[in-house]
Structure formats: structure tokens, C-alpha cells
Amino acid sequence: YNDLLSQLCRAVYIFLNVNKISYIDCPISILAGEHLTDNFKNNINRFQKLPCIIDDNDFKLSESVAILRYLCEKYTIPDHWYPRNDLTKRSKIDEYLEWQHHARLGCVLYVQNTLFKPLRGINIPENVVKRSKVNMEIALDDIENIWLANHTKFLFVDQITIADLLAVCEVEQTKMTGYNPYVGRPNLKKYMESVRELINPIYDKAHEKCFKFIQNTKL
Template structure:
């Protein structure tokens, strides 16, 4: 299966799909879309790549598809996904899907919104949100992370048990995102921290490569925070 994958390294679903394809040894061409430069908003992107003007996007022949989970399932139906990452067994696959459906209004929604309000929007507008206005976003994120640790990490080393699946990839990429905004999701969550490090190690070196930009931004934010205290 030859694919074109359109991604941006700051997009959590882009990173998840990139890691998944690499870990699956599926050949593809990576096409970088610079969201910060508004490349996804161009008429060319809208007309030729995706009418939704978002990433990730895959093009397979003349077939264009958006939404990372839909892409995951499409690849699986095309018989290219390895069984361990997206099982063909109906019940095992349902467990992966169960998490992927749950995360939309939990981990994804709340981690992404905190990141957006704390880091992304101030970077764009130059105006920081007050601590009072930011607090509800942080509380919802914290609740989601606690729920994730308590509800999904009690049955083994990974979300669905002792085998890493796509659910772990998608979850980890979302949970990494708040680190850019200065929030450490591993702090005081030993079970989550152990799981996240299991995911990182299991997917090395693809995981580190996909998170190169994120880790640079985390380091930059940490240095800035440290210098402000001097």
C-alpha cells in the first residue's frame, strides 16, 4: 500500500498516525503541512488535499481520507495493519475502539484545550489567559488524566492488557501535548508514568522521532520558566 501522509508535528493525531505507519512498516510518503504558516487554509490544500483543511490526511491513489481513527480503520480493512496494533479479532478490536471512542470527549478534548488556552492561543494573540480563566480547563484536564489512569491502566502494561495497540499510540500522543504548556502529566501519577514509558520504549525510535519538535518546545518552555525565576 503506497500512501501520501499529510502531517504537522504539532498535531497529536498526525504524530499518532505517523508512528503507527512507521511501526507497521507500511510504505508512505510524508508530506509536511505547516499549520503555523496556514498552509492548510490555502485554496490549493482545500481543493486538492482535504475540504476540511485539517491534518492528518492520507491519499491512497485517488482516495482522500481525513480523521486519524478513520484512517487507522481504513488501513486495517486494506489488510496492511499488523494484528498486534489493530487486532482482527472482533472482541480485541472492540477494546481498542472502545478507548478511541472514549478519548474524543475526555483525554483528547481536555488535554488539547488546555494546551490551546495555555500555550497556543497566547502564542498567536500575544495575550495570556488569566489563572482564574485557565483553571477550569486545567481541572477538566486533570480529571481526564486521573480517569485515564484509573479506568484504563488497571489490566496490564497497556490500555487493553499486555500488548501495545493503536489505543496506546493515540493516547500517548494526546497526553504528551500539555507538556509544551508546562504541565507534566506524569507527576504524581506513577501508573500513568510507567505506562507512558512503556509506550515510548516499545515504539522506539519512531516515537522519539515523531516527538522531536514537541520535546524541543518543552525544553524551551522549561528554560524560559527557569530564567523567569532568576
């Protein structure tokens, strides 16, 4: 269950498709509030959030990080995504996954306050928008100056992991508002290009909705 306007849904979507894991796609419209119905709450996800999955024997799971870890354990996929037998590498990935909440809070609040809430007719005070922008830029600067400080191709040297999917989808959404996350962040720009090049055309397919918003902000 997903809406590809959600950066977390896009990360799971990309992982499933890159690794050729079969699934039934169940699109849900966040803007239409389809995840807020009683049917969704009672039968799909009690938290009424996306993404979520229903797997074998009616096993239900929500939260993108939990879903990605579950898929890594269940299916035979390349070990670099989330190493099973290397505690050190896996722990470094986990470190980012825990830190990711800082990036998500900063980026998603800015996108909501400048794009999605106004689309629903909700007026956001200017001081709230400015504060959310500051928090977003702190998160982006941390990715630029801390996580990518060694100028590596991916977050963890030379192989992509589930952490990279969450990171790039988080950053990509900021462009929907007309914001350019690459200004003053050359490491971030190079990094985003590396990930996109590796997993295209799936990357672009996952971001079609985002790209439409980005194009509209340029008109």
C-alpha cells in the same frame, strides 16, 4: 499530510513507520495556517484538518481514527494493532477510540490556551485557562484510574494497539506547556515509558518538535 506538532498526526506517523508502510511525507505548518488555504480545501481535505491522506485512485480520507482503521484493514500488519477476527478485543479498542474525544478535548484545549494561542498573540482569560486545566486533569485522571486501573503494560493488557498511540501522543503534548502529567499518576508514567521503549526510536523522532518545546519551557 501532517504537522508533527499535532498529536493526531504523530499517532498516524508512528503507526506508518513502525509497520514500515511506505508513504510520501507532506509536511504542513499549522502555525503558518497552510491547511487553511483554498488549495488545501479544494484539493486535499475539505475539512481543512490534519492528518489526512490521499491514497490509491485519489482516495481521500481525514480523521486520525478513520485513517488508522483504514490502514489496519488495507495492509498486512500484526493483528494486535486492531484485531480483524476478534470482536471482543476490537470492541474494547473501539471503546477507547470513542472515549478518546474526552481526552483530546481536555488536553488539546489546555495546550492551545496556554501555548499556541498566546504564540499567535491571542490573549486567553485566566478563568478559561483554569477551566481547560481542570478538564485536562479529569481526562488524565481517568486514564490513570480507569483505563490503567489494572496496572497493565498497555491499555489492553500486554500488546500495543492503535488506541495506545492516540493515548500517548495526547498525554505527551501536555508537557510542552511545562505541565508534568505524571505527578500523582504512577500508572500513567509507567505506561508512557512502556510505549516509548517499545516503539523507539520512532517515538522520539515523532516527538522532536514537542521535545524542543518541552526543553524551552525548562529554560
